Amino acid sequence: MNGQRVMQAATALAEVLDAENAALRALDIRRAVGLLDRKQAAMRDVEAAQREAVAFATRLGEPARLLAERLQAAAAENKRLLERAITVQRQVIGKLARAVPAASPVQRYGASGARTGKVAPIALRARA
Numbered sequence: 001m002n003g004q005r006v007m008q009a010a011t012a013l014a015e016v017l018d019a020e021n022a023a024l025r026a027l028d029i030r031r032a033v034g035l036l037d038r039k040q041a042a043m044r045d046v047e048a049a050q051r052e053a054v055a056f057a058t059r060l061g062e063p064a065r066l067l068a069e070r071l072q073a074a075a076a077e078n079k080r081l082l083e084r085a086i087t088v089q090r091q092v093i094g095k096l097a098r099a100v101p102a103a104s105p106v107q108r109y110g111a112s113g114a115r116t117g118k119v120a121p122i123a124l125r126a127r128a
Contacts (some may be wrong), residue, residue, distance in 0.1 A: 010049075016038045019035055020078060
């Protein structure tokens, strides 16, 4: 792998992280999850180039340093946004769990075999 390939792999990863971060900022989990395959492939490419990257960065200098800073910043923001998305999802699940009434531990039936007591329907609306 030559220096150009290292730059391409790192740039591809930075672009995927930027796209995922934009989706996470908008709390668009579906779009963020849709980028998972591209992100994993880009990470594999970067990992494959890791050894060459050290030697390449030494030769290339400033452009490689700037790209490394961009990757570090995007990865740090990605981590922060993923943690936020997980927290929001946990809160949503908690609210849904609290909104659903607890089921009666014992079902009651009348003489005709029909359930007794009214069970109100629950309306849920999800937006992803």
